[in-house]
Amino acid sequence: MKEKKLTLHIRQYTFDELDETAKMLVERAREAAGDAYAPYSDFRVGTALLLENGTVITGNNQENAAYPSGLCAERVAVFYAGARYPDVAIVALALTARRPEGFTVEPAYPCGACRQVLLEAENRSGKPIRLIMAGRNHADVVDSVKELLPVSFDKRFLE
Ligand code: THU
Numbered sequence: 001m002k003e004k005k006l007t008l009h010i011r012q013y014t015f016d017e018l019d020e021t022a023k024m025l026v027e028r029a030r031e032a033a034g035d036a037y038a039p040y041s042d043f044r045v046g047t048a049l050l051l052e053n054g055t056v057i058t059g060n061n062q063e064n065a066a067y068p069s070g071l072c073a074e075r076v077a078v079f080y081a082g083a084r085y086p087d088v089a090i091v092a093l094a095l096t097a098r099r100p101e102g103f104t105v106e107p108a109y110p111c112g113a114c115r116q117v118l119l120e121a122e123n124r125s126g127k128p129i130r131l132i133m134a135g136r137n138h139a140d141v142v143d144s145v146k147e148l149l150p151v152s153f154d155k156r157f158l159e
Helices: 020-034 073-084 112-125
Strands: 011-012 044-051 058-059 089-098 132-135 137-140
Touching: 020 044, 020 058, 020 089, 020 132, 020 137, 044 073, 058 073, 073 089, 073 112, 089 112
Parallel strands: 089 132
Antiparallel strands: 011 137, 044 058, 044 089, 132 137
């Protein structure tokens, strides 16, 4: 029997320690969270992604009375980016979440389905996506989606 052990690298920054690009993306993601359509969960997620050409695209969760028909904030933004800028790499994405009482103290992490979609975007462009997952006063940062989805299904299995 062989054992594989994986190490996860998450860096935790206070807001002051974040670089200007990360701060800007967190700010845009927070604004986007305010426009989420989340009447069922009251959990408003906002995201802002940066394309390699400098374009910022925001997204938020879109819920539905038929619950599974809704979509997470990350996928709203990533699919829009793919539709509008199919050949431009995503280089960073910030994520924020708020409840009625305010932004969550702890960062929200992308759900499994969104990790899979983000991984596809990363593999498609061949460039890593920096994920900035922001809580109220700090952010957890990883330099690639692979950090959050290290053992994954991708196109290799279809070849
Ligand atoms: N949600 C997101 O938008 N992104 C995630 O990564 C996790 C969950 C949304 C889906 C749903 O509208 C609400 O948060 C509660 O699950």
